[in-house]
Amino acid sequence: MRITRAIVEDVLRLLGEKKLSQRKIAKRIGISRATVGSIASGKRLPSEDRIPLGNDDFDRPLGPPTRCKGCGGMVYLPCRLCQVRALKAKERGRCRHRWQAA
Numbered sequence: 001m002r003i004t005r006a007i008v009e010d011v012l013r014l015l016g017e018k019k020l021s022q023r024k025i026a027k028r029i030g031i032s033r034a035t036v037g038s039i040a041s042g043k044r045l046p047s048e049d050r051i052p053l054g055n056d057d058f059d060r061p062l063g064p065p066t067r068c069k070g071c072g073g074m075v076y077l078p079c080r081l082c083q084v085r086a087l088k089a090k091e092r093g094r095c096r097h098r099w100q101a102a
């Protein structure tokens, strides 16, 4: 099956929670244990599960996930969640004319 970014992020989230074994994560998501292992180690995925590079939906290379200092999640940096949060905070600040003074 195709391993989408959503699947990779689910696996990384579950791995980050450290509650489930790789085997249980694989079963829950419906992918092979080997694929979970590959995602966990940041190695290239098995050929049948290879992520289509150049796909707009997966523009970041696979690498070992890093603990984000902003949200504490295991993510590929830059952390998209924190980027979005920063953007939202900036938008909110702008409404109150706070950021223009800074």
Ligand SMILES: [Zn+2]
Residues within 6 Å of the ligand: 068, 069, 070, 071, 072, 073, 075, 079, 080, 081, 082
């Ligand atoms: Zn973050």
